Amino acid sequence: MSLSILGQLLVNGLVLGGIYAVIAVGLSLIYGVVGFANFAQGSFLMIGMYFAWGLTKLAGLDPFLWLPVIAVFLLAVGWVFYTCLIDRVIGKPAEVHLFMTVGLMLVLDNAFLLIFTADRKFVQTPYDDITLYFGDISLPLTRLAAFGTAILVAGLLMAFLAATKLGRTIRAVAQDRGLAENLGVDSRRIYAIAVAIGVALAGVAGGLLTSFHPISPEVGLRYLLIAFIVVVVGGMGSIKGSIVAALIVGLLYSFGYQLFGGEGGLILAYLVLLGILNFRPAGLFGKELL
Amino acid sequence: MTRTDVLTMVRPRVQRYTLVVLLAILLVLPLVVPRFYVDMLFQMLWYGALAQAWSLIGGYGKMLSLGHAAFVGIGAYTSTLLFIHFNLSPWLGMLAGGVVAALLSFIVGLACFRLSGAYFAIGTLILTELLRSIFMEFPDLTGGATGVNLPFVRQQPELFMEFVGMEPFYYLVLALALIITFTVDRVRKSDLGLEITALGENELAARSLGVNAVWVKQKVFFLSAFFCGMLGVVHAQYLMVIQVNTYFNALLSVTIALLAFIGGSRTLAGPLLGAIILIPLAQQLQATLGGTYAGGQLIIYGLVVVVISRYCPQGLWPLISETYDGWCSQTKVKPH
Numbered sequence: 001m002s003l004s005i006l007g008q009l010l011v012n013g014l015v016l017g018g019i020y021a022v023i024a025v026g027l028s029l030i031y032g033v034v035g036f037a038n039f040a041q042g043s044f045l046m047i048g049m050y051f052a053w054g055l056t057k058l059a060g061l062d063p064f065l066w067l068p069v070i071a072v073f074l075l076a077v078g079w080v081f082y083t084c085l086i087d088r089v090i091g092k093p094a095e096v097h098l099f100m101t102v103g104l105m106l107v108l109d110n111a112f113l114l115i116f117t118a119d120r121k122f123v124q125t126p127y128d129d130i131t132l133y134f135g136d137i138s139l140p141l142t143r144l145a146a147f148g149t150a151i152l153v154a155g156l157l158m159a160f161l162a163a164t165k166l167g168r169t170i171r172a173v174a175q176d177r178g179l180a181e182n183l184g185v186d187s188r189r190i191y192a193i194a195v196a197i198g199v200a201l202a203g204v205a206g207g208l209l210t211s212f213h214p215i216s217p218e219v220g221l222r223y224l225l226i227a228f229i230v231v232v233v234g235g236m237g238s239i240k241g242s243i244v245a246a247l248i249v250g251l252l253y254s255f256g257y258q259l260f261g262g263e264g265g266l267i268l269a270y271l272v273l274l275g276i277l278n279f280r281p282a283g284l285f286g287k288e289l290l
Numbered sequence: 291m292t293r294t295d296v297l298t299m300v301r302p303r304v305q306r307y308t309l310v311v312l313l314a315i316l317l318v319l320p321l322v323v324p325r326f327y328v329d330m331l332f333q334m335l336w337y338g339a340l341a342q343a344w345s346l347i348g349g350y351g352k353m354l355s356l357g358h359a360a361f362v363g364i365g366a367y368t369s370t371l372l373f374i375h376f377n378l379s380p381w382l383g384m385l386a387g388g389v390v391a392a393l394l395s396f397i398v399g400l401a402c403f404r405l406s407g408a409y410f411a412i413g414t415l416i417l418t419e420l421l422r423s424i425f426m427e428f429p430d431l432t433g434g435a436t437g438v439n440l441p442f443v444r445q446q447p448e449l450f451m452e453f454v455g456m457e458p459f460y461y462l463v464l465a466l467a468l469i470i471t472f473t474v475d476r477v478r479k480s481d482l483g484l485e486i487t488a489l490g491e492n493e494l495a496a497r498s499l500g501v502n503a504v505w506v507k508q509k510v511f512f513l514s515a516f517f518c519g520m521l522g523v524v525h526a527q528y529l530m531v532i533q534v535n536t537y538f539n540a541l542l543s544v545t546i547a548l549l550a551f552i553g554g555s556r557t558l559a560g561p562l563l564g565a566i567i568l569i570p571l572a573q574q575l576q577a578t579l580g581g582t583y584a585g586g587q588l589i590i591y592g593l594v595v596v597v598i599s600r601y602c603p604q605g606l607w608p609l610i611s612e613t614y615d616g617w618c619s620q621t622k623v624k625p626h
Contacts, residue, residue, distance in 0.1 A: 088600055089599065093352075095352065095354050095603075096599050096603040098354055099595050099598075100595070100599035103591070103595030103599065106541075107589055109585075110589045114586070225419060263426050263427055264427075274413065277413055
């Protein structure tokens with residue numbers, strides 16, 4: 001393998017990983033704070049993609065400029081999701097959360113399939129076919145923009161959790177709910193906020209993907225699996241872990257695809273995941289909460 | 291005599307009569323309904339039997355496997371490939387499929403038994419996807435997305451599980467459903483059943499009392515996977531074609547699990563009840579919406595499972611039997 005191909009694979013993998021990071025941190029945030037694995041997370045990403053597609057089609061404008069609108073919309077969706085469903089089963093066994101979110105996934109994915117059919121939709125941007133070259137390494141502008149925005153979003157989230165009062169309260173609830181409640185924190189409200197932010201992140205990830213990824217109802221399940229791989233490798237509930245793991249999985253995918261083709265990238269990622277689960281069941285950064 | 295005494299006398303008899311009547315209906319039904327409904331009944335019992343097998347590990351053991359489709363698939367492929375390449379009858383293939391599925395459960399166990407709750411679900415889900423990807427990588431053997439057609443046998447097709455009409459398949463799957471239900475009943479009343487239930491309730495406590503967690507889980511998983519493998523073989527013979535995506539399919543795994551959950555995964559009747567309610571509903575809906583569209587039934591499953599998990603997370607059967615008990619204890623029994 002020549003050096004330029006190696007560099008190209010490295011760049012592809014990192015760019016992919018940056019986007020996986022946004023998908024995964026939302027899932028990780030919800031697990032870390034509220035303590036359940038949200039199987040509907042991929043469906044929220046899909047909603048974000050269709051929302052971006054609809055906005056671009058109806059009102060023109062650039063999909064990247066719509067991101068704040070998508071974020072606000074999915075913040076609301078997440079809030080409703082928490083208040084109507086999750087809030088009612090807090091404290092119930094894990095299987096209840098699992099089946100509730102799996103059920104929601106089935107409803108959302110297939111409702112979109114019913115409305116929009118399985119046809120792939122595309123969002124066009126004026127800079128679609130602009131590709132940057134760094135020596136032999138090529139990088140489409142849309143991907144670079146998506147990567148840059150992804151890094152920005154992940155950075156904003158970490159800054160929010162580290163530096164604002166609300167962010168610190170969220171972390172406090174994640175670390176010790178009982179203690180936080182004794183100090184006067186309304187943990188149910190924090191749960192709602194965390195779920196809303198987590199869902200909004202999925203929507204934003206969907207918006208980022210639309211610039212270079214075809215839109216169809218099946219993306220939900222596909223990215224749900226990828227998000228799970230990333231989050232489990234990084235350690236559920238650890239934001240830093242998710243970001244590092246996302247880059248690792250992105251690289252694995254890019255190299256696996258080059259070496260084994262087709263399904264090879266996925267097979268490699270799955271195998272690494274199962275290996276890590278066995279030797280470090282809590283993930284690379286397990287135990288460390290948010 | 292107290293009221294409870296009367297109840298304990300009457301209830302088993304009522305239950306026995308109900309069972310006999312139900313069985314009689316199931317035996318006669320395919321002979322009197324139109325063809326379309328025979329297929330529906332077959333699907334209903336097939337899913338019911340799978341959900342029943344799932345409940346062993348997912349209900350009593352509370353290990354929420356989202357990978358049972360892999361056992362169905364590996365069973366179907368084992369028997370079909372043996373049939374095509376070595377002319378082995380699928381009747382024996384059913385055994386072979388079950389055994390290979392049980393062996394696969396050993397690998398799943400190695401990879402996932404240290405996980406619990408959502409992690410176990412994700413681990414098994416990913417493992418199925420891994421198998422799907424691997425099977426897609428060898429289209430010469432597995433037929434990939436187009437699939438493999440099963441050969442037609444001209445002489446004595448019954449010896450190769452090829453029947454005219456759907457009724458024989460219906461009775462075959464009915465027999466399997468009964469065998470599985472009977473086995474699950476025996477297991478849950480045995481030491482093994484107590485041990486797996488204890489592990490589901492509190493693994494640490496059970497282990498400190500001397501339960502060999504890994505071995506108990508593995509034994510139950512063997513049984514569950516063995517049955518799923520056998521059911522996979524029957525399904526392959528029924529359809530006469532197997533495709534990687536039909537069996538190694540996350541949605542099949544999810545359907546199996548949620549049927550058991552909806553009916554009540556820690557009861558004997560629950561998993562069957564889930565299938566009896568949902569499969570006909572889904573099939574009818576699909577027939578109404580048109581054959582090509584597969585999503586309608588999944589919306590129904592999804593809605594039902596969201597409502598059930600929100601309002602009665604125990605499942606439907608416990609709800610029904612509690613209502614029945616309440617209704618019984620309200621009937622006046624004259625004290626003497």
